[in-house]
Amino acid sequence: MKAFAPVLEWLNSRNIQLNQRELALIRRYTVLKPVKAKTILMQQDQAVQHFYFLNSGIVRLFRMQEGNDHTLGLVSSHDFLAAPQLVLSGEISTCGLETLTDADLLIWDATAINTIKRLAPEVYNIELALMARMLNWVQQNHIELICFPAEKRYQLLMERQPELFLHIPLKYIASYLGIHTDSLSRIRKSHQSESSRSPRE
DSSP states (O other), X not given: OGGGHHHXXXXXXXXXXXXXXXXXXXXXXXXXXXXXXTOEEEOTTSBXXXXXXXXXXXXEEEEEETTEEEEEEEEOSSEEXXXXXXXXXXXXXXXXXXXXXXXXXXXXXXXXXXXXXHXXXXXXXXXXXXXXHHHHHHHHHHHHHHHSOHHXXXXXXXXXXXXXXXXXXXXXXXXHHTSOXXXXXXXXXXXXXXXXXXXXX
């Protein structure tokens, strides 16, 4: 399954090595599914049903609060979405997941996760890596939101995920940065002006 290659890259980047039996088992219980843009993958205030790996596309983590839509995260690279622990525990999600573009996903439900964990307990290392990844992401976002001005957060997002600015509406980027769309437009215009200036001799 060529679609499984990005998962192997994710594991290798974190020094997680699985043998052929374990890999075959995971592949056996993996569902590959293409989905359209604007598909809700995880409903806020409902039990988490599936665990995902994003092969292609852009997905956002969001929360609706008192009628306001807040984008909390934007995923555009090969990465996992949600967490297997949430699926197995039937945890009620405090947020939602939505595709912002067409996407290709690898999907596991509770039955698949339980079977894989029972037959290949070594995948516990994947859970540990996911927990570390999530904690680092939360800490990074918290530090940047509290300590960095909007201009710096914009610059970091441009460096890390330039594809976002090409494929999704700016309102989601503004929401993620915690600013109004007008403020984002001013920052973009200022950034583009600085980039176009010729270096002084």
